Amino acid sequence: MLDDRKLAVLRAIVEDYVSTNEPVGSKALAERHNLKVSPATVRNDMAALEEEGYITQPHTSAGRVPTDKGYRLFVDRLSQIKPLSTAERRAIETFLAGAVDLDDVVTRTVRLLAQLTRQVAVVQYPTLTRSSVRHVELVPLSERRIMLVLITNTGRVEQRVVELPEVIEDPRIAHLRAVLNACLDGCGLADVPDLVADLPERLPVEDRPVVATILSVLLETLVERHDEKIVFAGAANLAGADFTIGLRDVLEALEEQVVLMRLLGETTTDTPTALTVRIGAENPYLHGTSIVATGYGSGDKQLARLGVLGPTRMDYPVTMGAVRAVARYVSQILAAS
Amino acid sequence: MLDDRKLAVLRAIVEDYVSTNEPVGSKALAERHNLKVSPATVRNDMAALEEEGYITQPHTSAGRVPTDKGYRLFVDRLSQIKPLSTAERRAIETFLAGAVDLDDVVTRTVRLLAQLTRQVAVVQYPTLTRSSVRHVELVPLSERRIMLVLITNTGRVEQRVVELPEVIEDPRIAHLRAVLNACLDGCGLADVPDLVADLPERLPVEDRPVVATILSVLLETLVERHDEKIVFAGAANLAGADFTIGLRDVLEALEEQVVLMRLLGETTTDTPTALTVRIGAENPYLHGTSIVATGYGSGDKQLARLGVLGPTRMDYPVTMGAVRAVARYVSQILAAS
DNA sequence: TCTGGCACTCGGTGTTCCCGAGTGCCAAGT
DNA sequence: ACTTGGCACTCGGGAACACCGAGTGCCAGA
Numbered sequence: 049m050l051d052d053r054k055l056a057v058l059r060a061i062v063e064d065y066v067s068t069n070e071p072v073g074s075k076a077l078a079e080r081h082n083l084k085v086s087p088a089t090v091r092n093d094m095a096a097l098e099e100e101g102y103i104t105q106p107h108t109s110a111g112r113v114p115t116d117k118g119y120r121l122f123v124d125r126l127s128q129i130k131p132l133s134t135a136e137r138r139a140i141e142t143f144l145a146g147a148v149d150l151d152d153v154v155t156r157t158v159r160l161l162a163q164l165t166r167q168v169a170v171v172q173y174p175t176l177t178r179s180s181v182r183h184v185e186l187v188p189l190s191e192r193r194i195m196l197v198l199i200t201n202t203g204r205v206e207q208r209v210v211e212l213p214e215v216i217e218d219p220r221i222a223h224l225r226a227v228l229n230a231c232l233d234g235c236g237l238a239d240v241p242d243l244v245a246d247l248p249e250r251l252p253v254e255d256r257p258v259v260a261t262i263l264s265v266l267l268e269t270l271v272e273r274h275d276e277k278i279v280f281a282g283a284a285n286l287a288g289a290d291f292t293i294g295l296r297d298v299l300e301a302l303e304e305q306v307v308l309m310r311l312l313g314e315t316t317t318d319t320p321t322a323l324t325v326r327i328g329a330e331n332p333y334l335h336g337t338s339i340v341a342t343g344y345g346s347g348d349k350q351l352a353r354l355g356v357l358g359p360t361r362m363d364y365p366v367t368m369g370a371v372r373a374v375a376r377y378v379s380q381i382l383a384a385s
Numbered sequence: 386m387l388d389d390r391k392l393a394v395l396r397a398i399v400e401d402y403v404s405t406n407e408p409v410g411s412k413a414l415a416e417r418h419n420l421k422v423s424p425a426t427v428r429n430d431m432a433a434l435e436e437e438g439y440i441t442q443p444h445t446s447a448g449r450v451p452t453d454k455g456y457r458l459f460v461d462r463l464s465q466i467k468p469l470s471t472a473e474r475r476a477i478e479t480f481l482a483g484a485v486d487l488d489d490v491v492t493r494t495v496r497l498l499a500q501l502t503r504q505v506a507v508v509q510y511p512t513l514t515r516s517s518v519r520h521v522e523l524v525p526l527s528e529r530r531i532m533l534v535l536i537t538n539t540g541r542v543e544q545r546v547v548e549l550p551e552v553i554e555d556p557r558i559a560h561l562r563a564v565l566n567a568c569l570d571g572c573g574l575a576d577v578p579d580l581v582a583d584l585p586e587r588l589p590v591e592d593r594p595v596v597a598t599i600l601s602v603l604l605e606t607l608v609e610r611h612d613e614k615i616v617f618a619g620a621a622n623l624a625g626a627d628f629t630i631g632l633r634d635v636l637e638a639l640e641e642q643v644v645l646m647r648l649l650g651e652t653t654t655d656t657p658t659a660l661t662v663r664i665g666a667e668n669p670y671l672h673g674t675s676i677v678a679t680g681y682g683s684g685d686k687q688l689a690r691l692g693v694l695g696p697t698r699m700d701y702p703v704t705m706g707a708v709r710a711v712a713r714y715v716s717q718i719l720a721a722s
Numbered sequence: 723t724c725t726g727g728c729a730c731t732c733g734g735t736g737t738t739c740c741c742g743a744g745t746g747c748c749a750a751g752t
Numbered sequence: 753a754c755t756t757g758g759c760a761c762t763c764g765g766g767a768a769c770a771c772c773g774a775g776t777g778c779c780a781g782a
Contacts, residue, residue, distance in 0.1 A: 071775090073774065073775050073776085074775070074776080075774080075775075076774095085724075085725090086724070086725050086726075087725090087726095087775095088724075088725055088726070088727090089723085089724055089725070091775090091776070091777075092723095092724085092777095094776095095776090095777080105775090105776085106733095107731090107732065107733060108731060108732065108733090108775090108776075109730085109731045109732055109733080109774075109775050109776055110732085110733070110774080110775070110776090111774080111775070111776095148545060149544055149545060149546070159640075182524065182526065182532075183524040183532075185522050185524065185534070187519065187520040187522065187536055188520075189519065195519075195520075195536060195540075197522070197534060197536070197542065199524055199532060199534070199544070203532075203544075203546065205534065205542055205544045207486055207536070207540075207542045208485060208486060209486070209540065281640060282640070283620055283636045283639070283640065284633050284636035284637040284639075284640060286636070287631065287632045287633030287636055288633065294624065295624045296621050296624030296625065299620045299621035299623070299624055300621040302620070302621075303496075303618060303619070303620065303621060408744090410743065410744050410745085411744075411745080412743085412744080413743095422755075422756090423755070423756050423757075424744095424756090424757095425755070425756055425757070425758095426754085426755055426756070428744090428745070428746075429746095429754090429755085431745095432745090432746080442744090442745085443764095444762090444763065444764060445744090445745075445761095445762055445763060445764095446743075446744050446745050446746095446761080446762045446763055446764080447743080447744065447745090447763085447764075448743085448744070448745095723782105724781105724782085725780105725781085725782075726779105726780095726781085726782095727778105727779090727780090727781105728777105728778090728779090729776105729777095729778095730775105730776080730777085730778105731774105731775085731776075731777100732773105732774100732775095732776105733772105733773100733774095734771105734772090734773100735770105735771085735772085736769105736770090736771085736772105737768100737769085737770085737771105738767105738768085738769085738770105739766105739767085739768085739769105740765105740766090740767085740768105741764105741765095741766090741767100742763105742764100742765100743762105743763100743764095744761105744762090744763100745760105745761080745762080745763105746759105746760095746761085746762105747758105747759090747760095747761105748757105748758090748759090749756100749757095749758090750755105750756085750757085750758100751754105751755080751756075751757095752753105752754090752755080752756095
């Protein structure tokens, strides 16, 4: 049905349309890409491609524009991910290497990605539940209030103020800290609920109310952060772009954690390092936009996802290259720390 | 020069223009507000107001539009800050009360303010240097790496990984922790550099390299966070608004910490609880926008600033009311924790 | 199967025209 | 001295219209 030349025509249409933002006609197409056939032949092919739903024309007698289906075929079969230049690679490396803590890594990553792709970049914070406890700290604040600090192996720090049911002195706090750490140190966050379930019963009865209070806050912290924070950057890049849907809708979605989460993570495939590309109507909620995303994280286990969001008319090879490269570098950084 | 009626006319023009977004003419003005004079009289007053530079006309034979100077007069003398409804107050209270830590307070505040004003809200994180040390924690990560955690009285937690020049064991860490806390506990962050300056010399010689390393990281943390983080929300509210300058410029400024900082904090007046209103060209960088800001913080000392950014054509009384109310509530929350 | 030719379509642009809201000014009224 | 009604003038913006040209579909011939 679709011979090689027709595919070449489709590829040419996508490339031209992406770079010019104007419907591309048969004549210009035959000239710019050396297809060695006449415009008339191209027209025939275009008619076939339109018949199959890969391209469409905005109005009668205008050039053709790729459909979602056309972009999909282009991404799947007609394009190659474009690697970054060495200058870009170096820039990424030095920029990310300057990060001082996890927060900084995420912030730098999202800005970097936005600048690199000139799109909106989205980065999910590494998920707590997949990491493990490095240390639990109890800091006395006042007679009946302590601060609970939870440090994970990814460098993440969570803190909560705990109101205690009774007055507590420093030596007891030190003791409780030791007990908690002995129990939790090094274990995966997902296992924490099980591990602490019977902890109060193993302690002297006078400690139980205090420990129970602390544990309830601790568990609450774990649950709350289960669905993780997502940050974005590069909203200014939306100003130029033209979406089929309103700019307002896109901005609203970006500020809505839940929507972002679904856009980014819905299909965590079996091979999470693979790039996920969602085009136009394939997206939940945000039709008219495309998303290029991938997982990242230290070592084998994926911790979270990152990607970019842009108009359907997007330079997929370049964007995919940037997303993949950034994901690799940030994974590397996380693994090292 | 400007009698009462002319001022009334100016007020009417500002109010009408803000609500309709269309240049307001003499006839409509005389009708809608019961000025008890004829359109012709209004025209004379308008001519005088234009002469003085308070209003202007976009083209010959169109209605009048307030100038920056006109808005300024309106804000200073012709309007009263509009208090929130009790329903709104209650909503603020319950929404902010649910915050679990400082991060959460800031996040909730900025969203709340954006929603309340239907503008872009901007909130500066409480400044580290004005708060004091509650606790310093050292957590061993591996043989030669520890995590330095700094907890302040505002509930803020800063953490850094420190690479040590030598292997170190747990008892020594505990000892160093005690030394550091004895030295720093409760003192203002601004005083930290002075207090630790001679600390290495007061310690046994074998501890000095390690302590020096830790202190350098600690001081670095303080310096880095000196200019504080700023977050914003409500970018979607920009989509409808029409700025004289490009939407892109505004979005870029919002993502640029430095610019935001200047917009928000440049003139910290002698009475920081007062509302600061900057109109149009009064703003550094972002002409064509207005900013309503104020300080907030626990107790008497101001910790940081918050505010909203919107088009010059803004409902100042309502916006000012919302900003003031939110600042008060968040101050209250911070004081309580 | 490809190619050149040809008639047809129609979106976008430039031109013209007209309407009406709004103004400024003046002379009369209070 | 201020206010008011009247009146001529301005000019932005929308409607109507014509035109151009890029692009198409189709067909006959190579």
